[in-house]
Amino acid sequence: MEYRTFGRTGHEVSVLGFGAMNLPNVPLEQAKAALNYALDQGINYIDTAAGYRNSEEIIGESISQRRDEYFLATKTNKRDYKTAKEEIDRSLIRMKTDYVDLLQIHYVNYTKDFNQAMGDEGAYEAALEAKREGKVRFIGITGHRPELLAQWISNGHFDQVLFHLNLPQPFALDALIPKATEMNMAKVAMKPLSGGFVQPVRKAIRYPYSQDIHTIISGMVSVDEVKENLAAVSTPVDDEERISLxxxxxxxxxxxxxxxNYCSCPVGIPIPDVMISSKVRDTLGLLPRGKKFYETNRDKITACLTYEPCREKPECEPKCPYHLPMQSVIQAAAGYDAG
Structure with a gap:
């Protein structure tokens, strides 16, 4: 296992981290086996969040007795002091620990959310208090707007930043990663498979592995998935492979x-999943989860062809800060045969 120094925290973290978001989808014994196998193989970065259903409880039940073997990161999506403080304390109870190594202000995509979390009686105040009390060691931020994150971390208030970095989402390379590197911050790449779409797994993981990040959190749910992910980082990426990726x-x-997720669809289409998976589908093909996504959402995607209020002007497109042609991509996807 390769380890990298986690920015100014000074910790040595495994380049592959364990993302626990999907553990609530599998039986507890399977989750326990995956987590313990990961620790046995040298994975020492565990990522979860208060909002991931009972993921924190699973971690507490499965590996709390091995607490000194891993760097534990969780998140709060609360924006005010009172509820964030309550959630931090609840997370500690759920994970059967006295402290978390990293507490992240979760899913900050809007300026108003950032301002609220950082303002008087905001969630950041609760995080600082928890740090003073020894309940939190470091504070980070997560989000899906890399250009905004690059601005928000420049104030020096955060030790770490979590962002998308995968083959169909390389956008953090433009401003965010350079700014975080300049500030010696811990850099964590999430969703290497872009939510379960990108194949092959090895190629998908080796792309963020080849970049200037410290750890990649992959949402593993079984021993076999841990093995598959470990194999992807078992050898260094040379210059030729990096350039190709x-x-x-x-x-x-x-x-x-x-x-x-600024966009929303009146017929319930998960627009970002269609936008991203359309490019993945046409370039590499989809993992089984991606094919299932199209099977499950077939009727909604097809409805975009005939939904009368959007015929002259689609309701989704004016909401997009990047002015993307979402309607045409979705309507083209209506012709995709997942079989």
């Missing part, structure tokens, strides 16, 4: 969707 990422990133 970067060229592929530039081509796949032309959809320009950041998953900021």
């Amino acid at each position: 970067e060229q592929l990422a530039r081509a796949m990133g032309t959809h320009d969707c950041r998953r900021c």
Whole structure:
């Protein structure tokens, strides 16, 4: 296992981290086996969040007795002091620990959310208080708007930043990663498979592995998935492979969707998933989860062809900060055969 110094925290973290968001989808014994196998293999970065259903409880039940073996990161999506403080304390109870190594202000995509969290009686105040009390060691921020995150971390208030970095979403390379590097911050790349769409897994993971980040959190749910992810980082990426992966990422990133979720669809289409997976589908093909996504959402996607209020002017597109042609991409996806 390769380890990298986690920015100014000074900790040595495994380049592959364990993302626990999907553990509530599997039986507890399977989750326990995956977590313990990951620790046995040298993975020492565990990522979860208060908002990931009972993920924190699973961690507490599965590996709290091995607490000194891993760097534990969780998140609060509360914006005010009172509820964030309550959530931090609840997270400690759930994970059966006295402290978390990293507490992140979660899913900050709007300026108003950032201002609220950082203002008087905001969530950041609760995080600072928890740090003074020894309940939190470091404070970070997560979000889906890399250009805004680059601005927000420049105030020096955060030790770490969590962002998308995968083949169809290379956008953090432009401003965010350079700014975080300049500030010696801990850099964590999430969703290497872009939510379960990108294949092959090895190629998907080796792209962020080749970049200037410290750890990649992958949402693993079984021993086999841990083995598959470990295999992807078992050998260094040479210059030739890195250049090839970067060229592929530039081509796949032309959809320009950041998953900021500003858009919404009147017929319930998960627009970012369609925007991103359309490019993945046409370039590499989809993982089984991606095919299932199209099977599950077939009727909604097809409804975009005939939904009368959007015929003259689609309701989704004016909400997009990147001015993307979402309607045409979705309507083209209506012709995709997932079989």
